[in-house]
Each structure stands twice: as structure tokens, then as C-alpha cells.
Amino acid sequence: MSEQTQTPVARFGAFIGSLISATWMAAMNGVGNAIAWFEGWLFSSKKALYGLAVTRIIFGLTAIGLLLSNFSTRLYTFGSGSAWNGELAEPLSDFPKIWIFSAFHAVAANDVAFTALYIVLILLAALFTLGWRFRIVHPLFFVMWVSFIEMNDMVGDQGDNMFRIALIIMFFADPAARWSLDARPRAKREWFDEGSSPRHIGTVLHNLALIALTAQVAFVYGSGGLYKAQGNPWAHGYAVYDPLQTTRFGTWPVLSDLITAWGPMVAIGTWGSILLQGAFLLALLSRPTRLLALFGILGFHMMIGVLMGLPWFSLTLIAIDSIFIRDRSWKRLTEGIGKRWRDAMDRGREEPKPLGVAKAV
Amino acid sequence: MSDLGVGLSTPSSAKKSANTPASDRKVEPPVAVEEPEPRSAAAAKPKVWVRVVALIAVLFTGWHVFASFLWIAPYSQNAREVVPGEMLTNYMIPLFGQSWSVFAPEPINGDYHFNVRATLDDGSETGWVSATDVELSMIQYNLTPPRAGIQSSEVASSYKGAFDSMEEVDRSVISGDFAVENWEVGLRAALENQKSESGSSAETREANIDELMREEHRSTAYATQVAKAIWGESVQKVQYRVSRQNIIPFAQRHNPNAQRPEPMTVLSGWRGLVVEEGQNEGNFGDVFRGQFERITK
Numbered sequence: 001m002s003e004q005t006q007t008p009v010a011r012f013g014a015f016i017g018s019l020i021s022a023t024w025m026a027a028m029n030g031v032g033n034a035i036a037w038f039e040g041w042l043f044s045s046k047k048a049l050y051g052l053a054v055t056r057i058i059f060g061l062t063a064i065g066l067l068l069s070n071f072s073t074r075l076y077t078f079g080s081g082s083a084w085n086g087e088l089a090e091p092l093s094d095f096p097k098i099w100i101f102s103a104f105h106a107v108a109a110n111d112v113a114f115t116a117l118y119i120v121l122i123l124l125a126a127l128f129t130l131g132w133r134f135r136i137v138h139p140l141f142f143v144m145w146v147s148f149i150e151m152n153d154m155v156g157d158q159g160d161n162m163f164r165i166a167l168i169i170m171f172f173a174d175p176a177a178r179w180s181l182d183a184r185p186r187a188k189r190e191w192f193d194e195g196s197s198p199r200h201i202g203t204v205l206h207n208l209a210l211i212a213l214t215a216q217v218a219f220v221y222g223s224g225g226l227y228k229a230q231g232n233p234w235a236h237g238y239a240v241y242d243p244l245q246t247t248r249f250g251t252w253p254v255l256s257d258l259i260t261a262w263g264p265m266v267a268i269g270t271w272g273s274i275l276l277q278g279a280f281l282l283a284l285l286s287r288p289t290r291l292l293a294l295f296g297i298l299g300f301h302m303m304i305g306v307l308m309g310l311p312w313f314s315l316t317l318i319a320i321d322s323i324f325i326r327d328r329s330w331k332r333l334t335e336g337i338g339k340r341w342r343d344a345m346d347r348g349r350e351e352p353k354p355l356g357v358a359k360a361v
Numbered sequence: 362m363s364d365l366g367v368g369l370s371t372p373s374s375a376k377k378s379a380n381t382p383a384s385d386r387k388v389e390p391p392v393a394v395e396e397p398e399p400r401s402a403a404a405a406k407p408k409v410w411v412r413v414v415a416l417i418a419v420l421f422t423g424w425h426v427f428a429s430f431l432w433i434a435p436y437s438q439n440a441r442e443v444v445p446g447e448m449l450t451n452y453m454i455p456l457f458g459q460s461w462s463v464f465a466p467e468p469i470n471g472d473y474h475f476n477v478r479a480t481l482d483d484g485s486e487t488g489w490v491s492a493t494d495v496e497l498s499m500i501q502y503n504l505t506p507p508r509a510g511i512q513s514s515e516v517a518s519s520y521k522g523a524f525d526s527m528e529e530v531d532r533s534v535i536s537g538d539f540a541v542e543n544w545e546v547g548l549r550a551a552l553e554n555q556k557s558e559s560g561s562s563a564e565t566r567e568a569n570i571d572e573l574m575r576e577e578h579r580s581t582a583y584a585t586q587v588a589k590a591i592w593g594e595s596v597q598k599v600q601y602r603v604s605r606q607n608i609i610p611f612a613q614r615h616n617p618n619a620q621r622p623e624p625m626t627v628l629s630g631w632r633g634l635v636v637e638e639g640q641n642e643g644n645f646g647d648v649f650r651g652q653f654e655r656i657t658k
Contacts, residue, residue: 042415043407069505073648077509081644083637084582085512094455109639154515155508161459168456200407204415208422215426219433223461226435231466238611242470245608247497248514249469251506260614309506 046206049177050330051323053131056175058319059163060129063145066312067122078104078151079114085152092153095146104147121148131180138175142167159313165216166320173209174202210323217320218281221297225278234274237267244307251309259307273300284324294324428452433461471607473517474624475580479588480598480631489602492587493517495649498656509648516583517603523576524603524627526569530555535573538630540598549574582635590646591653598631 006014041047075081082088088108091097096105107113124141127133145167149160176182192199233239243249244256260266276283276296283293298318305314407415431441432453441449476489492513500506524535531552539548552570561569584599606624613619636642 042419065505070507070509073499073507073509075641075644076648077507077512079644080639080641081586081646081648083640084579084586084635084645086579086582086637088639089637094458098455109641111641111644152508154519155511158459158461158463165457165459197408197411200411201414201418204418208418212422212425212429216429216433219430220459220461223433223435224463224465227462227465229466230435231468233467233470233611234465239464239468241611241614242468242608243464245614246469247472247493247501248511251501251503253501260611266611306504309500309503309510311505 042204042207043200044203046174046177046203048210048323048327049174050179050327051325052170052173052175052210053178053180054322054325054330055166055319056131056134056170057129057179058315058322059166060125062163062312062315062319063125063141064122064129065315067118067125071118074115074118075111077155078108078148080109080111082152083109085154087152091150093150093156095150100143101147101150103144104151108151117144118148121145131176131182134176134180134182138167138171142171157310157313159310159316162216162220162313162320163316166213166316169209169213169216171209172205173213174206213320213323214284217317218284221277221280225274225280228274228277234270237270238263240269240273241266249308252307255307269303272296276300290324294321297321429457432457433459435462471605473514473521474602474604474606475513475517475520475583476602476604477584477587478600479592479596480600481592482595482597487588487592490587490591490653492583492649495653495656499652513583516580518605520576520580520603521605521625521627523569523573527552527573528555528557528559528561530558531573535577536628536630538632540631540633542633544633545574545578548577577629577632578635580629581632582637582640584632585634585636586640586642586645587649589642590649596634598633600631601629603627603629 070077080088086092087096087105091105095101104114104117107117121141121144124137124144127137128141142164146164149156149163177186190199192202228234228239231239233242241260244260247253250256259269276293279289280293280297283289298321301314301318305311305318428444428449431437431444431449434440472493474491474493476491476493478489479487481487496510496513498510500510524532527535534548534551534555537551539545539551541547549570552573557566580601580603581599584601585596588596588599604624604626607622609616609619609621
């Protein structure tokens with residue numbers, strides 16, 4: 001059939017057909033481009049190395065802090081003084097029943113062995129913080145930590161779960177590549193050459209671990225927001241008042257009274273918590289909203305950590321949130337601090353010329 | 362692929378050097394270029410097997426993220442149907458076990474208390490001691506609170522929960538004295554002899570009794586340690602009073618006459634001592650007595 005004989009309907013049909021095929025092509029190109037972009041992102045370099053190093057450091061300090069603050073009551077809460085809770089006979093958590101996590105439970109009745117293991121765990125936490133022989137220290141620390149923290153189920157909190165899950169995800173990442181004792185020798189001689197296959201796989205796993213960790217915290221915040229939204233005290237803007245007035249979760253009564261005195265402040269804290277948690281994942285997508293979300297959630301955790309007596313829970317979540325600050329920003333931050341430090345030190349060493357400086361400014 | 366990438370760049374370098382005198386050492390670059398440029402995307406292209414491994418890792422991450430989403434989100438049976446059988450639970454538990462309904466939907470708005478008194482071997486009864494006040498004082502105004510501070514609140518809250526799910530007819534049984542040897546057998550038998558008035562199933566009733574007996578055992582073991590820490594070895598029997606008291610409601614927080622509501626109190630009968638095997642009474646007593654003396658001075 002020749003072109004001249006086409007009816008208007010057929011020409012319209014051809015037009016629709018070409019639209020559909022163009023849309024299809026565009027969609028397929030889009031998918032193809034997205035896959036290519038994702039592959040490039042996945043293989044090109046390890047992301048958030050500084051952020052994850054900060055996670056490692058704060059995690060280590062959190063563990064050290066928790067262990068030291070429980071040291072003088074360790075036998076009372078976890079050791080032979082706590083047999084009354086029945087866990088010596090039959091642990092409540094699943095972990096002490098799994099042999100690799102059973103070390104602390106096995107020595108719970110023996111004060112000397114328990115204390116020795118406790119001190120070993122503090123040392124492992126210190127090495128974890130410093131990033132020394134990280135590929136060896138990390139699994140040892142993980143196994144011992146879980147074994148310890150699951151000894152007494154009733155005193156645990158969700159921070160313990162978050163800590164454990166993040167430690168598992170971090171096995172696939174490279175948290176000791178920066179700001180660690182391992183970083184120096186690695187800068188001279190990397191484990192695998194650039195462009196080699198093991199190196200590629202390491203990069204891919206690292207970046208996928210970041211995705212898993214991001215999903216983990218984002219879901220936790222999103223879910224926390226949804227759970228809260230179901231409750232009347234949250235909807236009506238006064239929920240943060242309630243726990244702060246109890247003795248257990250209002251560990252600084254004077255401060256609790258102070259910050260809950262003015263109603264609008266209580267509403268900001270209450271609604272702000274829900275909004276920040278619910279919006280967290282989407283807020284990460286652009287820089288200005290990311291800053292808002294990160295500073296907001298930092299403030300939220302500092303309040304929980306101090307006012308509600310849950311410092312280790314809060315530090316765990318703050319530590320993970322540091323992966324959302326880009327390497328560029330961490331570098332700029334440390335360079336700025338380093339410069340100010342050197343300036344201040346130099347000024348102290350030489351005889352200062354405050355007038356001259358003031359004039360120059 | 363990698364050869365192609367470098368190969369493409371070679372002619373331009375060669376062209377550049379062609380303009381320079383043949384005797385010049387700059388003729389060399391085409392060869393040198395091949396070495397230090399593995400960074401270009403084409404040269405760094407991963408091998409096929411590496412990409413297959415990466416694809417498997419991506420798929421596994423996808424599963425992990427999806428499973429975490431279903432697990433962390435508020436429970437939805439219809440959403441979880443997408444994963445067949447027990448696969449989700451088997452994947453998440455125990456390593457990824459977690460629950461995030463913290464302070465939600467309604468945050469805690471009351472305090473639990475666990476008070477203990479004892480009968481000594483001369484037959485005298487002691488006064489009440491709040492184990493909760495002793496322990497909570499460890500975490501008050503403390504930036505690095507020890508976990509020791511919250512045990513009695515936990516014991517009290519679990520005991521009260523178990524007690525509250527018992528029926529009215531059981532309450533007089535629980536407030537009765539069971540202070541002879543093997544008293545737990547007697548208490549259980551007495552509860553099982555009660556006629557249920559709520560019409561709840563035999564299984565539910567059995568489960569509730571099991572739960573209460575577990576809490577009776579643990580609370581008595583704790584009360585025994587508290588009593589021995591304060592009154593020593595002459596302790597013969599213990600009794601505990603578990604309560605929950607709500608806070609002053611938000612709207613009344615500025616009312617100077619506002620009082621906290623009356624506590625809801627459970628008073629157990631006298632109980633025979635319970636000491637778990639392996640219990641080191643010194644390690645409990647030293648910490649508890651030390652703190653008790655610190656706050657009562």
C-alpha cells in the first residue's frame with residue numbers, strides 16, 4: 001500500500017505508534033542508563049570511607065564507655081551476683097545458646113574468668129577504635145561483644161540490636177581504610193592492586209554494605225515514626241513529657257522540668273521527632289534537607305542520650321548517621337580544624353602581635 | 362576492552378610527537394602512556410566473573426534490604442505474605458532481631474516500684490525497703506549510667522504484667538502466704554484449683570499461670586537477695602509489694618496542688634526464700650548495700 005492511500009485514521013495510528021515506541025525506547029534507555037550509572041557507582045570507588053571510619057571510632061568508644069560504666073557493677077548485673085535472674089541456668093537470649101557467642105555465659109559463675117574476659121573485651125574495643133589489624137580484631141570483637149551484651153536480657157535495649165546489626169553489615173565494608181592504624185601501612189602497600197579482581201569485589205561489597213546500613217537506619221527511623229504516629233500523646237504534641245517525668249527515663253529531673261515547662265517547646269520536640277524520623281530517608285536525597293535531617297536527628301539523640309539516661313543507645317545511632325556526611329565534608333572539616341590548630345599553636349610559640357593582626361583584619 | 366581503550370589514545374599521542382624532531386626523546390610517550398593509565402573506565406573494567414559475583418551480591422543485598430523492611434516496619438500480615446513460610450523469621454532471627462516500637466505508640470507514663478520486707482529468725486518483721494529507689498539512684502544525674510540501675514524496675518514491670526493477666530479469683534491466692542519449703546508447688550496447685558470465671562480457654566489459663574509462676578520465682582529470688590543484702594543471714598521469709606504509679610498529667614504540670622495518682626499496688630503474701638544455684642550473695646550484697654547506705658545516709 002502506498003503512502004498516498006493512507007487514511008487520516010491510519011496516519012493518527014502511526015503517530016500513536018511512534019509515540020509508544022519512542023516512550024518505550026526512552027524508558028528502556030532510562031533503565032539502561034540507570035543500570036550503567038549504578039554499575040559505575042558500585043565499581044568506581046569505595047564511598048563514605050571517612051564517614052564509616054567515624055562510625056567505627058564512635059562504635060569503639062561506645063563499647064569502651066559502656067564497659068567502663070558497668071565495670072564496678074559487672075558481677076552484680078552480669079556475673080555471679082545476678083544468678084537470681086535465672087539466666088545462669090537458662091539464658092533468655094538466643095545468642096548464649098549458640099556456641100560461638102557462649103563464652104561469657106560459660107564463665108558467668110567464675111568471677112576471675114569473667115573479669116578477665118571483660119578486660120579482654122575492653123582491649124578489643126580499644127583496638128577496634130584504633131583500627132589495628134582490623135580484619136582480625138573486628139570479628140573477635142563482634143563475637144565477644146554479642147556474647148557479653150546478651151548475658152542479661154532484661155537490661156538490654158534496642159541500641160544493642162542496632163550495634164550488632166551494624167557490626168555484621170560492617171564485615172562487608174572497609175571501616176578501617178581511613179583514620180586508623182591500618183591506614184598507614186595500607187597507604188604504602190595495599191592488599192590488592194588497583195584494578196585487580198579482588199579489589200573490584202571489595203569495592204562492590206563495601207558500597208553494597210553502605211546501602212544495607214542506610215536502609216537499616218532509614219527503616220528504623222521510618223518505622224519509629226509510624227509507631228509513634230499511632231499514639232495519642234504523640235499526635236497531641238506532648239509525648240516527650242511523659243517518660244521524662246518518670247524516674248527511670250527522666251534521669252535528670254531538674255532538666256526534665258526545665259525543658260517541659262513551656263508547652264510549645266514540648267510540641268516541637270514531640271512533633272519534630274515524628275517528622276524527622278518519618279522524613280529521614282527522603283531528606284537524605286538533597287543537601288539542604290540532609291543537613292536539616294542530620295542536625296535534627298543529632299539533637300534528638302543527644303536529648304535521648306543525656307536526658308533519658310540512654311547514652312550508649314544514642315551514640316550507636318549517631319555513629320551510624322555519620323556515614324551520611326560525605327568524604328568531602330569530613331576532609332574539609334578536619335583540614336579546617338587542623339589549620340586552626342596550627343594557627344593557634346604558631347601564635348602561641350612566636351611572640352604574638354595582636355595589634356598588627358587586628359589591623360590587618 | 363582494555364586494549365581498545367588505550368589503543369584509542371595512542372594515535373593522538375603519536376600525532377603530537379610526530380610534530381617534534383625525530384631525534385627528540387619525546388618519541389617515547391606512546392609506549393609510556395600504556396603503563397600509568399589503568400584508571401580510565403575502560404581499563405578498569407571488571408572481568409566477567411567479577412561482574413557475576415557483583416550481581417549475586419547485589420541480589421543478596423536486595424533480599425536483605427527487603428527482608429529488613431518487612432521486619433522493621435510495623436507488623437503487616439498481608440505484606441509479609443510475599444515471603445513464603447517461615448523464611449523471613451528464619452533469616453532475621455537471631456542475627457537481625459530487633460523491634461522499634463520504642464516509646465510508642467504511647468510512651469511510658471509511670472514508675473514501677475519493687476519494695477521488699479523480711480521476717481527475721483527472731484520472728485520480727487522488718488520495715489519496707491524500695492529496691493527500685495536504691496537501683497535507680499545509680500543512674501540519676503549520671504551521664505554514664507550502669508545497667509545495674511534498671512533491674513528492679515524490670516522485675517516489677519514483668520511481675521505486674523503477669524499478675525494483671527490473672528483473674529480476680531486468683532488474686533486472693535497470690536496474696537496468701539506460701540512460705541514453706543517447695544512453696545512454688547503449693548502456689549501452683551492452689552491457682553490450678555481455682556475455677557476460672559472469665560471463660561478463657563484452658564490453654565490461656567495454663568499459660569497465664571506458667572507466666573505468673575516464672576515471675577513469682579524470679580521476684581522472690583530477687584527479693585531474697587535484697588533482703589539478705591540489708592538484713593543478713595537471719596532472713597527467713599520475704600514479702601514484696603509491686604506498684605505502678607502514674608506521673609502528673611501534662612496538662613496539670615504547672616498546678617502546684619497536683620498530686621501523682623494513687624499507685625496501683627500488688628501485695629504478695631509471704632514467700633519462702635529462693636536462691637538460684639551459683640548465686641554469689643556477696644557480689645549482689647556488696648553493690649546493693651553500698652548503694653543503699655549511700656542514699657539513706
